[in-house]
Amino acid sequence: MADTGEIKKKESEITQKAERTRSARVYTPYVDIFEKGNDIIMYADMPGVDEKAVEITLEKRVLSLYGKADYELSGDCELCGGEYGVGDYSRSFTLSDEINRDGIQASLTGGVLKLTLPKAEAAKAKKIAVSAG
Amino acid sequence: MFITRDYNGFNLWSDVEDRFRHLQHEMNRISDKFTSHSPKKFPKVNAWAEGEDELVFTAELPGVNSDDVEITVTGNHLTLSGSREGENGKDGESYHRRERWNGEFSRSFNLPFNVDSDKVNAKFSKGVLYITLPKAESEKPKKISLN
Numbered sequence: 069m070a071d072t073g074e075i076k077k078k079e080s081e082i083t084q085k086a087e088r089t090r091s092a093r094v095y096t097p098y099v100d101i102f103e104k105g106n107d108i109i110m111y112a113d114m115p116g117v118d119e120k121a122v123e124i125t126l127e128k129r130v131l132s133l134y135g136k137a138d139y140e141l142s143g144d145c146e147l148c149g150g151e152y153g154v155g156d157y158s159r160s161f162t163l164s165d166e167i168n169r170d171g172i173q174a175s176l177t178g179g180v181l182k183l184t185l186p187k188a189e190a191a192k193a194k195k196i197a198v199s200a201g
Numbered sequence: 202m203f204i205t206r207d208y209n210g211f212n213l214w215s216d217v218e219d220r221f222r223h224l225q226h227e228m229n230r231i232s233d234k235f236t237s238h239s240p241k242k243f244p245k246v247n248a249w250a251e252g253e254d255e256l257v258f259t260a261e262l263p264g265v266n267s268d269d270v271e272i273t274v275t276g277n278h279l280t281l282s283g284s285r286e287g288e289n290g291k292d293g294e295s296y297h298r299r300e301r302w303n304g305e306f307s308r309s310f311n312l313p314f315n316v317d318s319d320k321v322n323a324k325f326s327k328g329v330l331y332i333t334l335p336k337a338e339s340e341k342p343k344k345i346s347l348n
Contacts, residue, residue, distance in 0.1 A: 179328015
């Protein structure tokens, strides 16, 4: 169980050489991932992000999450004491199971992204016919 | 900022910049380890000054119900407490990762001025808590005119 005292926003690791065009900081969202029956369920903490500002892509087996945080502060607010940074969220995972792409569901409430990824029908045993020749 | 120029299709500066950024990142990571040992400092809070007479506190509390947050203000003292329940593993669930926090939190702050507690406004939006704390009338400077 995570002790809340140690929770600190973590800046995203630099994995790609290409930079983002937006100069905002990028953070790694904390996630819970578990399997429930035939689904893989993922929760990601993305405070400040709404459902319109999140991008989820699944390319081959790589699932990428990207969320753009938007703070509702009026323009004349001036930061006078900061303990955490505000920025975007980005994280990618390599999934070990084949996913049924049509059945993916995503919702975002209260800054928490919930993804349901149904596994594809138990990797059907495929018979490969060998043609003689 | 350096001005970089491609030479023969291979960008020397960008390589140096990359290395430098990586080093900086590593150093931040190491220094974070030493500085984050202030227990129970959760949630992390940013304080914003809106003009002279108002402070706005923001805290990131994703997935927390607004009913589970308690904010109390007395004079120049603000207390923020609440809890978040985890998605606890039930039968037939196996965890791959468990990084999100859950449990109770409580924090208090001393504010630089007394607050008009009737006008304190708090809202929750997209997992971010905003608390607006206006300065009490009695704290505002009063202009005294000479007769």
